[in-house]
Amino acid sequence: MKPAAFVRHVPKTLDEALKILARVAPQDGRVLAGGQSLVPIMAFRLAKPAHLVDINEVEGLDKIAHDGKTLDIGARVRHAAFHKSVVDNPLGALLSEVARHVAHYPIRMRGTFCGSLAHADPASEWCLVAATLDATMVAKSMRGARAIAAKDFFAGIMATTLAEDELLAEVRLPLLARDARFGFNEFNRRAGDFAMSAALVTYTLQDGKIGGARVGVGGAEPCPRRIAEAEAALNGKAPSDAAFRAAAEAAAHAVEPLEDHQTTGEYRRDLVRAVVRRALEQSTQ
Amino acid sequence: MTAHTKGSGLKWVGRAIRRLEDPALVTGQGRFTADLPAVHWVRIVRSPVAAGKIAKIGAPDGATVIAATDLKGVKKITPMLHKFNYKPVGQPVLADGVVRFVGEPVAAVVAASKEAAEDIAELVELTVDETAPEIDALAALRPDAAQIHTEAPGNVILEGKFKTPDFDAAWAGAHKFVSVEAGSHRQNATPMEARAGHAAYDASTGRVTLTCTTQMPHLMRTAIADVLGMPESDLRVVAPDVGGGFGQKMSLAAEYVVLVWLARKLKSSVAWTEDRRENLIAGFHARDQAITLEGAFDKDARLIALKTDIVANVGAYSCFPTTCGVEPLMAMAEMPGPYDFKHYETRARGVLTNTCTMAPYRGVSRPVITFTLERLMDKAAKAFGLDVVDIRRRNLIDKFPYTSAIGLVYDEATYKQTLEMAVKEIDLPAFRTRQKAARAKGRHLGIGFATFSERTGYGSPAFAARGMEITPGWETVILTVDPSGFVEARIGSSPHGQGLRTTLAQIIADEIGVTPDLIKVVHGDTDRAPYGWGTFASRSLVICGGATLIAAQKVRAKLIKIASHLLEAAPGDIVLENGEARVAGTDRSVSIAKMAREAYTQTHKFKGEIEPGITETGTYDPPGTFSNACHVAIVEVDIETGRTTVEKFLVAEDAGKIINPMIADGQVHGGIAQGIGNALLEEIVYDESGGILTANLADYMPPTAREIPPIELHHIETPSTESITKAKGLGEGGCIGAPAAVINAINDALSEYNVQIDEMPATPQRIRAALRTSPAVVPAKAGTQ
Structure with missing residues (x-):
């Protein structure tokens, strides 16, 4: 579990960083920031970048x-x-x-x-x-x-x-509207693990009715995305257990679930249903 | 020299003194195998496929790559059992033409650094003509299954059978039958430190020192000398600080043999540190068992007879020294557990497959058999309309010594008392009230009980009963008071986190009247320690502790003799305490330091009546003693996601005389953490082609501190009559009881849905899948978090 050999570049300015990146990118150059994903992948040799452009000393990037x-x-x-x-x-x-x-x-x-x-x-x-x-x-x-x-x-x-x-x-x-509500929920097997499904919701209330609903789902498909069907199930409704369940059900149906050795599509939909509803419940607290 | 510090006058045994080994470990001064520098570094090229014939091993130009063909004269690792129709199958140190599991060592790359070795290993061209593998043990029993080894037709490497004489009549006369098909998926012990080895050749003597992460240094020396055909005296094995073993590090790693061979060949130092992936795919597995268990009960819900069929997937080879019989034979012998019944029929088979070799892992079979038996008891309670506590009350052993249906003799224990203590402390009626209230709010709480016996500290007769060619058991301790007045105990056990340096020092301190901090316990070096069996099987405090007590009693006798000469008093009037010998009732005394110095340097004073020096040896080989406990888990199951949260864990435990309560509690805590991981999280998953899908710690999931609930411990101390220190072992109990308690609790939480969770780990996916099949539930729409 040792990475393959690589050259580490440590630019001090953004301009210098971009110049080096332009030069090394064709030779499999990669940007190194916190290294919390890239370095383990390199240790497994799933990635073998020849060059790392380390931006940890570049001025002005921490704002x-x-x-x-x-x-x-x-x-x-x-x-x-x-x-x-x-x-x-x-x-x-x-x-x-x-x-x-x-x-x-x-x-x-x-x-x-x-x-x-x-x-x-x-x-x-x-x-x-x-x-x-x-x-x-x-x-x-x-x-x-x-x-x-x-x-x-x-x-x-x-x-x-x-x-x-x-x-x-x-x-x-x-930025969100001053009166925006939000809720977040994720499911994983252990604290700190990758989410097997996660949901983020935001909306505002107009005359007691949900408006501008955003329902995002992550961990369930190759890319996180907003689920229009779930948003439609919420807009114009008063926040209620029934509305939340309908939105959760819509999200569970809408996703094309990722499957792996421990997670069937059916189970992933169960999780999407649960995290969306719980994120919505959290938004009212 | 430092003066002996005054003791408090209290006995040291029984006190929660801080561990003497910890200051070094917590200040970064621990010394581990991978810390050693080496001239050469080894990377093992491993089989990427589960089964096949090796067509080619192509080494890059100029690279040093060692394969089986280079190892002329090196024998296979072939452990042996002389019973149970055991078929000896040998494991070549490097795969010899055939590969039998993903991760099997095929070649060793030698380079100047770890990184370079890994670079070269990637360039080794390994071509294997793949054949169809057998991954599942039940599938490997098919008549047309692929044969893993020609020596074991049908893939059955051993079969144990046992039936009590009047079994059939008893079975026929039963009132009610209850059965369970249960089992455990495969797990890995996952020590914090993975395996590592370092072999260094000494040109002046021709000896090799192998430093490695082992629980059994002497046996590694014997085994490697045998396999390489070298004099055992030319090999020194050192186990420095070892970061956990849990059984995984008691088996011989083929990689260690390669290292010693290379050190002799290169006349240099050679090191290997496995990475986590290697540990997870090839560092030995455990627990992969399928068990059918049937109980026959009388009309009062008393168990009359038990029938069981055990199929243990033992992997591709048989581990040295225990052999793969360790799991199926343990299951066969100890399935009766803590219950009182006379009739028993059992069959236990070890089945070879194209998977990683199995080896002992904390609890060895008992986490699985306890889980199975305790599931049976809960199902029987339901069948009889009884409370789960009540059915155990009716069946637990309460007369001692007790001879089990298979003939094991249990010494005095407290099966019923620990159950009652646990019921009282957990406040079962209050929990039932809370459970009902929670259910009304859509929450699913459950409680689970597990009662079990834990066979510990067994000597050579118990191992010999299995027909083991290598029969461990006894331990020897050499105890010296040196001329400086300090005390050194050299032991054959090999602790690696258990706190034995502290507990043995407490035993010695009470005998010879010095404080524990003056006592050094030396272990893990075959040049310094007497031959012994290392640390495993909850044995060290009982057996090595017993040998220590014997040696300390002899030293005590000698010190008294010396004091009686120097103080001119009768031996019966001498008391040893606070670092000195004193004539009782007087102020006449002599320090132990002075006596020690004179025992070496002023021997003429003893007129030939006392042998020079102070060194005594103790050896102990006990029959074995049974600890016991009742575990209780309270869980909450989230029926929408299948997640189980363990809210509370309570243990009522009896491990005999407790030498150091803090260390005892730590052992139980650690075992429970592993047991909860086994119950809920940890699973090695193979795909159909024999590849491992859980080869990192994101996919193979030991619990973190966040998954472990508060643990409440209660102790009863029943001094063992089968252990001269009165102590019983307790290293494995936490791990043995926890899976049964947790999964019984899950079933209790889900009782209204009529689902049966009889697999470990009980993952959220499995719980959801079971709930989906339940006609009683539309869980997706019910309940809240």
């Missing part, structure tokens, strides 16, 4: 900023940054709630928000947040910068539409 519309999260912001609310908006509380489900404490001290998105594990909590809230990913390379919508970003199990010379420099999450 969290907001302009009243979006929360901008830099490439080196660690999971643990979200333990406390980072913005006076329901989004801050939402991120705090989700953060404590991300792996274990030591991993949260090192792993990064953007790294988690670039790795695109189907079970990633942050990928679910990005998909549910329609985040915008800012990719930078020597060729310039471009914004990628969440729905266009995830391309399959551990696959994204980032080009090999692009660094995921920033993720922009839209």
Whole structure:
């Protein structure tokens, strides 16, 4: 369990990092941030990058900023940054709630928000947040910068539409309405394990009725996504056990469940049903 | 020299003193095999397929790659049983033309670093002509099944049978029959430290020192010398600090033989540290058993007769030294458990398959047989309309010594008392009230009981009864007071986390009147320790502790003799305490340090009446003694997801005289944590082609601290008459009772749905699958979290 040989580059500026990445990307160069996913994969030799562009000393990548519309999260912001609310908006509380489900404490001290998105594990909590809230990913390379919508970003199990010379420099999450409600629930076998299914919901109440419902499901399909059928089951309804059950049922039916040696499609749908309903229940507490 | 510190005057035995071994371990000063530097590093190339013939092993240019063809004259590892129609099958140290399981060692790459060895191993071109494997034991019994070894036709490597004389008549006369088909999936002991070995050649003597993660250093020396055909005196085996073993590290790893062979060949040092993946696929497995159990009861719900058929999947080879008989034969002998009945019929088979070789793992069979028997008792309670406690009350043994249906003799224990203690402490009526209230709110709580006997500290007669060619049992301790006045106990046991350095020091301290911190316990080095059997089978405190007591009594006698000379007093008037010998009722005394110095340097004072020096030897080989306990688990089952949360765990335990209550409690806590993992989480999964799908710790799931509930312990101390320290073993009990208690609790929580969870681990997937088949439930729409 020793990685294959590689060259580690330690740029100090973003420009320098992008230059090195442009040069080494064709030779299987990869960006190293927190290393909590990449390094174990290298130890298993499932990945054998020839070059690592280590961004841990690049200036300015650890910033969290907001302009009243979006929360901008830099490439080196660690999971643990979200333990406390980072913005006076329901989004801050939402991120705090989700953060404590991300792996274990030591991993949260090192792993990064953007790294988690670039790795695109189907079970990633942050990928679910990005998909549910329609985040915008800012990719930078020597060729310039471009914004990628969440729905266009995830391309399959551990696959994204980032080009090999692009660094995921920033993720922009839209702030929530001041009166937005949210709920999160995930199922795993042990504390800190990858979610076997997870759900994130947000909505606002207008005259006691649900509006603008977002129901995101992760860990159940190759990519996290919003489930339109579940959202439709909620919009215009008052929050109630019946409405929540209907939405959960709709989500359970809508997913194309991933199967593995221990998890049948039927069981995965059971879990989706449970996590969606529980996330909705949490939203009322 | 340091003065002897004054003791408190209290006895040391029975006190929860802190472990003497911990300061080094918790300050990073522990010394582990993988810490050693080496000139050469080995990476093992392992079979990627479950069955087939090796067509080619192609080494990259210039690389050192050792295969079976290089190992001329090296014998196969072939353990032996002279009973039960055992078929001796041999394991080549490196696969010799045929591979029999995924992970089997095929070649050894030698390079200058771990990384380089792994790089080269990736380039080794291994071609295997695959054949159809047998993975499942019941499938391997088919007449047309592939044959794993020609020496064992039908894949049955051993078969034990036993039937009491009047069984059929008793069976025919029964009032009610209850049966269960239960079993355990495959598990791995998962010690924190995986296996590692380091072999270093000494050019001046021609000797090799093998440092390795073993529970049995002397037996490793004997076995490796046998396989390599070398003088045993040319090999020294050292077990330094070892990070847990749980049985996995008592079997001979073929890799160690390769290391010693290479050290002699290269005349240098060679090291190997396996990674977690190797440990999970090839570091020995356990528990893979399918058991059919039928009980015949009289009209008062008393068990009259028990019939069982045990099929143990033993994997591809037989482990050395115990042989693969360790699981099926343990199951056969100890299935009767703590219950009083006379008639017993059993058949136990060990079945070869193309899977990783099985070896002992904490509890050995008893977690599975206890689970099976306790499921039977709960089902019988239901059949008779009785409470689960009541049926146990009617059937537990309460007269001692008791001879079981198969002939094991149980010494005095407290089966009924621990059950009653557990029922009282858990407050069963209060739980039933709470359970009802929770159910009204859609929550499913359950309680489960497990009562069991734990055979511990058994000597050579018990092992000989299995017909083992290698019959472990006794232990020897050499106890020395050196000229500095410090005490050194050299022991053949080989603790690796059990706290034996502390508990033995407590035993010695009480005999010779010094404080435990002056006593060094030396183990894990065949050049320093007397021949012994190591640490396994809940034996060390009973057997090595007994040998220690014998040696300490002899040292005590000698010290008194010396003191009587120096103090000119009658031996009967000498008391040993607080680091000195004193004439009772006077202020005349001499320190043990001074006596020790004079025993070596002033021997003329003893006029030839006392042998020079202070070194005494004790050897002990007891018949065995039975610990017992009642475990209680309270769980909550989430019927929508199938998740089980263990809310509380309670144990009423009797392990005889407790030498150190803190260490005893720690053993029980650790065992329960493993037992809960076995009950709910841990499973090695093979696919149909024999590949392992759970080869990392994300997929193979030992519990974390978050999955382990508060554990409440209660003790009864029934001094054992079969152990001279009065102590019984307790290393495995936690692991033995927990799966049964947890899964009985799950079944209790789900009782209204009429589902039967008779498999371990009881995973959420299995619980949901069972609930889906229940006509009584539409669980997806019912209940809340």
